[in-house]
Amino acid sequence: MLQVNVLRNDPNFVKERLAVKHFKQVELVDEIIALDDDRKKTQVEFDNTQAKINAASKEIGKLMATGKKDEAEQAKLEVGAWKLEVEKHKEALELLEKKLTDSLVILPNLPCAKVPIGKTPEENINVKQAGEIPTLYEGAKPHWDLIKQYNLVDFETGSKITGSGFPLYKGKGAKFQRALSQYFLDFNTDAGYTEFIPPYMVNEASAYGTGQLPDKEGQMYHATADNFYLIPTAEVPVTNIYRDTIVKESDLPIKMTAYSPCFRREAGSFGSDVRGLNRVHQFEKVEIIQIVDPAKSYEVLDEMVAHVEKLIQSLELPYRILALCGGDMSFASAMTYDFEVYSAAQQKWLEVSSVSNFEAFQTNRMKCRYKNAEGKMQFAHSLNGSSLALPRIYASLIENNQTVDGIKIPKVLQKYFGAEEIV
């Protein structure tokens, strides 16, 4: 959530930035400032009345103590009138505060200055492309056929157990999946990230903290009996470790990584890009998260991008890095780089990682603050990225490494998988 002061300081700048994100209700900015003015005014009225009551109550205590009962009774009557007044102010104040946060919560994060202008994915900027796109043998198959051929994933039985989009990995297919997540976690912890195994369901406050609520209500699975949400990414539980906390400056940067299954309803997604492992409701992902000094968050964003790039390179996959344009960025992000790998048989770029700087958008919601050198309290910045999402890596690895005799396993994965190929 944006801070009201950010809007106050330069409303036109805020509107201009919101337009980059193609946010329609720009007039909200002025409404919010007006609401905040009202709120301040009402608070002064409330505070002043309450102060009178507090002072009078103290006086009454003294009168009682010295036995001046009549005077005390007289004072009580006076206070009674003020109490009615203060009650009115309080109600008005609460109403204004609610309106204010309700509006504030609707505003997406402001894209930073480097964000490309654009509305659709086609307008994302290709920052870098590297790696060899392999030339496959005649008759090479897309991963959904390979999966059948080598008996790696059973979609039909997954559907029987739960529904479509819930894959059942088996045998070598399951082990390959495990090898990937193990390798990713080790790669991250070697780079100084602390590993966590978080809860896979979160409460409302946590979903709100990272911005899934209220924006993406319908995209999460909701266990209504307990009002828990299945996590769409480990970002949610892990970032919320620092909800309502004040961290020490010396603790920054905080670097965390976690493997988790991710659950997404993907309501409204359909079409050819949902085949096989391209888009599923339950998938595995290893996430990296950092909480950092605001002055350094863009430096850290670059560092995280470089980290993910190194990981993808180690898998020997062709990849490209995109700077997302304003219209394609997520609600909470100020700057996002997407990583896509090329899946050679289906001849498609698949998004496998998204690395974002949220600046103070999440930390403001979560009230994650730290004291800077001057002793001033301020919001830390939060960032996260996938390192990496498994299914599409899985798909591209088996497609790109297929031979007529079997699927070759990249070097770095062999010790985790325990073999050099899938036959």
Added chain:
RNA sequence: GGUGAGAUGGAUGAGUGGCUGAAAUCACCAGUUUGCUAAACUGACGUACGGGUUAAACUGUACCAAGGGUUCGAAUCCCUUUCUCACCGCCA
């Protein structure tokens, strides 16, 4: 699921209606001093939203798990909820 005990500032922990935004101790920070490490002493030391100021100073209100209630006045009394701990039950 049952029973019981609890929840106070960074930590420990006192506080059962007004003198408590909160004792004390520890930690942290600043300073003094002994040759370093360390110790001793002195001082400062919660958060949020306001008012005020060039900036401070200063100042109002709220906050003792959360929400409600009683009262002129609540950390303190009452109700509800959540969480923690212990024991029992059930169970991977």
